[in-house]
Amino acid sequence: MNESSFSVVSAKKLGLTFQTSDGPVHALSNVDLDVKRGDFVSFIGPSGCGKTTFLRVIADLEKATAGEITVNGMTPEEARKSRSYGYVFQAPALYPWRTIEKNIALPLEIMGHSKMERASRVARTLDLVNLTGFSKKYPWQLSGGMQQRASIARALAFDADLLLMDEPFGALDEIVRDHLNEQLLKLWARTRKTICFVTHSIPEAVYLSTKIVVMSPRPGRVTDIIDSTLPKERPLEIRETPEFLAIAHRVREGLRAGHSYEE
Amino acid sequence: MSLLRMSWQAALALILMIVALFNLPLVDQPVGLDAPATAMTTTFLAWLILMAAIGVDALPRPAITRAAALFVLTHLATYLLMTEIADGDGLDRLSFFLMIAASWLIAWRCVTLLSGIEVRTPFASALLRLLIPAIFGAWIVILWEAATRGAGIPFIILPPPSAIGVRIAGSVAILWADVQQTILKAVVFGYVVGCASGFVIAILADRISFLRRGLMPIGNLMSALPIVGVAPIMVMWFGFDWQSKAAVVIVMTFFPMLVNTVAGLSASGAMERDLMRSYASGYWQTLAKLRLPAAMPFIFNALKINSTLALIGAIVAEFFGTPIVGMGFRISTEIGRMNVDMVWAEIAVAALAGSVFYGIVALAERLTTFWHPSNRQG
Numbered sequence: 001m002n003e004s005s006f007s008v009v010s011a012k013k014l015g016l017t018f019q020t021s022d023g024p025v026h027a028l029s030n031v032d033l034d035v036k037r038g039d040f041v042s043f044i045g046p047s048g049c050g051k052t053t054f055l056r057v058i059a060d061l062e063k064a065t066a067g068e069i070t071v072n073g074m075t076p077e078e079a080r081k082s083r084s085y086g087y088v089f090q091a092p093a094l095y096p097w098r099t100i101e102k103n104i105a106l107p108l109e110i111m112g113h114s115k116m117e118r119a120s121r122v123a124r125t126l127d128l129v130n131l132t133g134f135s136k137k138y139p140w141q142l143s144g145g146m147q148q149r150a151s152i153a154r155a156l157a158f159d160a161d162l163l164l165m166d167e168p169f170g171a172l173d174e175i176v177r178d179h180l181n182e183q184l185l186k187l188w189a190r191t192r193k194t195i196c197f198v199t200h201s202i203p204e205a206v207y208l209s210t211k212i213v214v215m216s217p218r219p220g221r222v223t224d225i226i227d228s229t230l231p232k233e234r235p236l237e238i239r240e241t242p243e244f245l246a247i248a249h250r251v252r253e254g255l256r257a258g259h260s261y262e263e
Numbered sequence: 264m265s266l267l268r269m270s271w272q273a274a275l276a277l278i279l280m281i282v283a284l285f286n287l288p289l290v291d292q293p294v295g296l297d298a299p300a301t302a303m304t305t306t307f308l309a310w311l312i313l314m315a316a317i318g319v320d321a322l323p324r325p326a327i328t329r330a331a332a333l334f335v336l337t338h339l340a341t342y343l344l345m346t347e348i349a350d351g352d353g354l355d356r357l358s359f360f361l362m363i364a365a366s367w368l369i370a371w372r373c374v375t376l377l378s379g380i381e382v383r384t385p386f387a388s389a390l391l392r393l394l395i396p397a398i399f400g401a402w403i404v405i406l407w408e409a410a411t412r413g414a415g416i417p418f419i420i421l422p423p424p425s426a427i428g429v430r431i432a433g434s435v436a437i438l439w440a441d442v443q444q445t446i447l448k449a450v451v452f453g454y455v456v457g458c459a460s461g462f463v464i465a466i467l468a469d470r471i472s473f474l475r476r477g478l479m480p481i482g483n484l485m486s487a488l489p490i491v492g493v494a495p496i497m498v499m500w501f502g503f504d505w506q507s508k509a510a511v512v513i514v515m516t517f518f519p520m521l522v523n524t525v526a527g528l529s530a531s532g533a534m535e536r537d538l539m540r541s542y543a544s545g546y547w548q549t550l551a552k553l554r555l556p557a558a559m560p561f562i563f564n565a566l567k568i569n570s571t572l573a574l575i576g577a578i579v580a581e582f583f584g585t586p587i588v589g590m591g592f593r594i595s596t597e598i599g600r601m602n603v604d605m606v607w608a609e610i611a612v613a614a615l616a617g618s619v620f621y622g623i624v625a626l627a628e629r630l631t632t633f634w635h636p637s638n639r640q641g
Binding site: 059060061080081082083085086087089090091093095096097106107109110111138140 | 532534535537538539540541542543544548552553556559632634635636639
């Protein structure tokens with residue numbers, strides 16, 4: 001098995017049904033997906049399509065009720081216990097009683113790294129997200145964009161090669177979001193990580209991804225998987241090119257096809 | 264200077280002063296005694312000082328200058344007024360109360376000016392934060408003194424603060440012995456043990472679910488126990504000395520700590536807990552690094568509630584049997600002997616001790632939970 005064809009995430013006939021008081025809710029049904037090492041995969045779809053649930057199944061924050069899934073060749077639980085992924089949530093979820101550097105050191109403390117090791121890793125990841133100089137600040141003294149960058153640094157600090165990001169820029173304004181998208185691509189190029197990225201923005205998904213997974217709700221399922229033909233080097237202006245617009249069009253078609261008007 | 268610049272406090276004070284002028288002298292003389300020659304001079308001096316203060320307030324000077332002048336003038340006048348009625352308990356006339364009211368209005372104006380001042384240095388702002396409530400508190404005492412002595416309120420009903428002050432100064436040894444017995448032994452021991460055990464049981468209840476389900480209702484029951492019922496039983500169990508009072512304090516402080524800690528432990532958000540799960544963090548690690556810090560505001564709430572509860576509990580418990588020392592013992596015996604000034608002295612000491620206790624806990628809270636939105640600066 002060579003380096004690039006190794007499956008970081010592999011799902012087969014994956015299903016997840018929540019039992020609620022109103023009866024069962026099919027959050028995921030028959031999801032087949034392969035994420036290769038070094039991929040940047042976006043999950044896009046309307047709310048309720050199971051994109052976040054799928055990410056949470058990878059992270060072992062939810063358990064699948066049908067089908068199979070492996071993460072780095074292990075079960076999600078084993079993968080979580082061997083700390084093989086970093087998770088970035090919709091909100092920064094930084095601890096307000098810790099400074100930025102202490103927040104980034106949090107996973108390192110839990111994983112038992114030495115003090116010197118922690119200091120050097122914190123310095124390195126702060127540099128990766130351009131937050132050097134803010135290490136002694138508290139999260140509430142920083143802007144929303146900076147807080148989310150700090151939370152990305154926290155997910156990078158322990159060198160897991162899979163990064164799971166759940167609408168990390170959803171709460172930020174357009175300008176900050178563009179800027180962070182550009183930085184995220186650079187970071188991805190520098191660190192060679194595999195990234196699974198949940199979003200509901202078509203331009204964001206097309207701009208960032210090597211592979212776009214279009215999903216639709218009730219039950220949550222994959223309707224289209226698009227391999228991006230865009231080059232690796234992506235300035236923000238690429239969003240005006242016909243090639244970009246063609247992919248965006250296909251994503252939009254996929255979303256429309258999966259949409260049901262029965263609600 | 265113009266009338267338009269006058270504050271309403273100064274204007275009202277001016278009216279009171281003019282009415283007072285037509286109602287002199289300040290004190291009715293007891294039959295058969297002549298008014299001392301100095302009395303009228305002092306009265307007019309006080310009257311002139313207050314009028315000067317009213318004038319100063321209308322001058323176009325910075326607020327800080329006017330406030331300082333008002334502060335000095337009004338308290339000087341108040342001092343003169345109080346010395347003048349020193350021997351005439353209960354014989355004071357309308358004019359005395361009018362002039363005291365005018366002084367009070369000017370002091371009010373002074374505090375209003377001080378509150379409006381914008382300061383830059385942290386030292387000056389700390390000074391102002393202390394000065395304003397200090398003036399406010401001093402005037403409660405001044406008005407109390409003026410009302411009790413001026414109107415001749417019976418000593419048994421409400422002694423003047425000066426008499427309470429004299430009693431405190433004369434009974435330092437007794438008061439200190441009572442503080443040692445009640446606060447340094449019963450309250451401190453009971454508070455520490457009660458809070459600590461509430462905290463430990465809360466952690467256990469969080470860890471072991473049958474404890475949570477079984478213990479919380481019993482804890483509720485315990486919190487409903489009346490202190491006057493518990494105290495005599497504790498005296499039966501643990502004897503007359505401070506140990507039985509400490510036991511009452513433990514019973515009273517245990518439950519607020521238990522409930523608040525249990526509530527605090529579930530205060531951390533779902534996302535924060537998922538984050539810890541994604542790091543495969545163990546129970547104790549998650550407790551130490553996430554759930555306890557997030558619970559701190561709740562725990563400090565309990566510590567603050569308990570700081571006052573503990574004092575009340577220890578004092579009331581001493582009503583049910585105690586060696587011949589202790590704040591509750593002193594209050595219950597001295598009221599029986601009609602020594603109300605001693606009762607008030609104990610109350611003052613208890614209030615002071617309670618405030619210091621609460622203040623220490625509140626300070627610790629500010630240092631520990633500086634990150635909480637209610638405490639944030641900058």
